[in-house]
Amino acid sequence: LCNSIVQEYNLTRKEWTNIKTILNGCFDYAYRKKYIADNLMTKIKIYVKYKQVVRKTGATQTYNTDELANLNQYLDRMYAETHDTVFLAVKLNFLLGLRVGELVTLKFSDVCDQRLHVVREEIRNQDTNTLHVVEHTKTHTDRFVVLVPQAIDIINSIPHDSEYIFVRNHTRITARQVCYVLEKYAERQGKTPKRTHKIRKTYASMLNVTGVPLDVIREQLGHNDLQTTMNYIYNPLTEIQTYELIKNALA
Numbered sequence: 507l508c509n510s511i512v513q514e515y516n517l518t519r520k521e522w523t524n525i526k527t528i529l530n531g532c533f534d535y536a537y538r539k540k541y542i543a544d545n546l547m548t549k550i551k552i553y554v555k556y557k558q559v560v561r562k563t564g565a566t567q568t569y570n571t572d573e574l575a576n577l578n579q580y581l582d583r584m585y586a587e588t589h590d591t592v593f594l595a596v597k598l599n600f601l602l603g604l605r606v607g608e609l610v611t612l613k614f615s616d617v618c619d620q621r622l623h624v625v626r627e628e629i630r631n632q633d634t635n636t637l638h639v640v641e642h643t644k645t646h647t648d649r650f651v652v653l654v655p656q657a658i659d660i661i662n663s664i665p666h667d668s669e670y671i672f673v674r675n676h677t678r679i680t681a682r683q684v685c686y687v688l689e690k691y692a693e694r695q696g697k698t699p700k701r702t703h704k705i706r707k708t709y710a711s712m713l714n715v716t717g718v719p720l721d722v723i724r725e726q727l728g729h730n731d732l733q734t735t736m737n738y739i740y741n742p743l744t745e746i747q748t749y750e751l752i753k754n755a756l757a
Contacts, residue, residue, distance in 0.1 A: 603709030
């Protein structure tokens with residue numbers, strides 16, 4: 507039966523593992539209650555072929571160096587025209603790698619010399635469909651993110667008219683407004699939008715390709731598990747840069 511389920515629904519190994527977890531829990535409970543003599547799920551063997559999953563690549567999961575350069579030019583131009591700090595928020599996050607909910611709740615008081623204290627995030631109440639700022643991050647732990655000189659320059663260029671760094675008409679910008687910037691940029695380029703989470707993946711991938719230790723990247727992203735961080739790392743280089751890197755490595 508289990509093999510036929512995997513085959514009929516063309517399941518990946520992970521999908522079958524999720525199903526098996528539920529079944530194993532049911533059988534284990536029945537065994538512990540002595541409704542059955544044995545937990546048969548521990549003896550199940552899958553012999554049919556799982557659906558093969560093609561791992562995503564940097565082409566879809568990150569902004570490569572050329573794309574990032576073009577996006578930064580667009581952001582600079584739009585900020586010069588509008589003075590809307592949402593464009594600076596997008597640009598800054600490539601230097602911070604924050605979750606978008608953390609980005610839009612940053613305050614000037616969070617800046618500590620060459621570090622940024624990440625302590626809060628924006629959440630949406632699903633019942634009332636309203637936005638709230640909560641004094642914790644997704645993992646309920648605060649962290650310090652390194653501020654490189656370019657990031658400090660961006661923050662210092664913003665008028666201190668509010669406790670929040672990024673405001674529009676004296677009101678804190680929202681995660682949705684950040685997403686909209688990337689959507690409009692992609693629309694003008696005639697391309698599929700790369701969402702805000704791809705900024706975090708670009709940040710992690712750029713750090714990795716330049717030799718920053720994985721555990722440092724994990725801390726910067728605010729992950730508890732290194733394996734989670736590994737899922738954020740791709741190749742953010744162009745084909746030419748990748749070729750040169752391999753050529754130099756094998757020279």
